Amino acid sequence: MAADVVEFRPKRIRLVAGSCAVFLVVVFTVVGLLLGDTPTGVIFRTSDQVAMILLGVLLAGGALLLTRPRVRADAEGVEVRNVVTAHRFTWQQVLHVSFPDGASWARLELPDDEYVSIMAVQAVDRDHAVAAVRALRDLHRSATH
Template identity: 30%
Template structure:
């Protein structure tokens, strides 16, 4: 049976990523411009403003990091601070219930893993489509391995 989606495939919350990166860039530009325009600040204070702006953009970049990468061997779930590699056989079920902030993967060890790469926040229909595609891939790959 052919895969429902060609592999490898990466699922990302595109709209959220764009908003976070644009917000980070805009804040960096504004804070840096303020630091450079104010004559009453010392060079060290100006550097600290720019450093703080870069740090803020970096934090927003971390929030934009989540993704799910599916390939022939399994799935890599990249969340804000951690990533985890799963074999297809480890995934029992892919869930995106109404009100969930992101997809949850039920695993064979009885735990559930948040997969923040599919988020219904800004683009609900896209998240539902991606969750269905990941579910179909999981079911197809698990059936092949049985």
């Protein structure tokens, strides 16, 4: 990666999502394995047990989607990848990089009162978020002035 490229990912949510994913797989695996031994009279087959384990894996995958956000910027522009979407903007398209009071994450202010949330820069990451916003603002300032 070149020296003039900055990349930020959320820190705390990655730890939480990873822990939740492991927890979900473990719990659903244990429940799936114990399904065969129920005194309720319900008959669980091997396919039911496998389905329960696969459900845990799918839910864990959903939790891991929260680790996907990333922001990558260089002298030309910024790429914002959130949980589902990804956008690339030139710095000329961006009016400001802001972090409104009380907001959960930073955002790019665009023309016509539009904005794009930067989920990779989260308030709970405190100093990491401050460093990310400063770096993005410096790149924006350099590119537009």
